[in-house]
Amino acid sequence: MSETSALGSRIRRCRPSVHLSHALPYLGCIPAVLVLMSLGSVLLGDGGEVGTLLLVAVAYLVFTGFVCAVQWSAYLDLHEKGLVVGRSVLGRRRPMRYTELDPTTLRVFSGIDTVRGGLHAPIWANWHITGGADLAVTFLGPRRGRRLPPVPRPPAPGNGIVLFGARDAAQIAAEIRTSLEREGCPPHLARWSEQLGIEALTGTSADAQEQIPGMRAHRTS
8 A cells, every 4th residue: 555545546746837047057058068068179189188078067967957857856746635745856755634734824925936045045855846936835734754644643833834836826725725625624714815815925035934834833824
């Protein structure tokens, strides 16, 4: 029996949005490195320097491809009784029941890339967004873990936050609300955040993180 069998059948898989401003620098590395290799072979001749340059170029391309593969492989699987967030490449799966989510923390934000704090700032492993992403659905789930225990876990402020950047974030949030209600959450709680619409994150990285319910251990609403 798989770890996610208790969540029922998978309804659909959501993939993150890849922003052009984030993708172009990575994709542009390929022709740039090829040009540098060509220039290096002309200027340095056929000696060992060319071999070193080639080795560095190949290593850089491999590293760039690896970074893209990890970041762009994020997914959010919506099941009948829960969801799974993770990455297909070197990522941990986080299965959770809808009954383990805090419905009051479900939000749709624009400007989610603000949480990073800069163009070259890192994207943490538990943030399922890509650089330059705009829309995202966020909510508070249980403490991060690969396994789905038999007993439902409480939401864990800070550690349990989920950020998933996608162009259809509003639709994903609507499907989660429907599932929350189907799994027994009172309708007024399941759909409370619907009235907020799409909220814009503003300010610095720290300011943006403060605006997301559940991202800080002291704020859940």
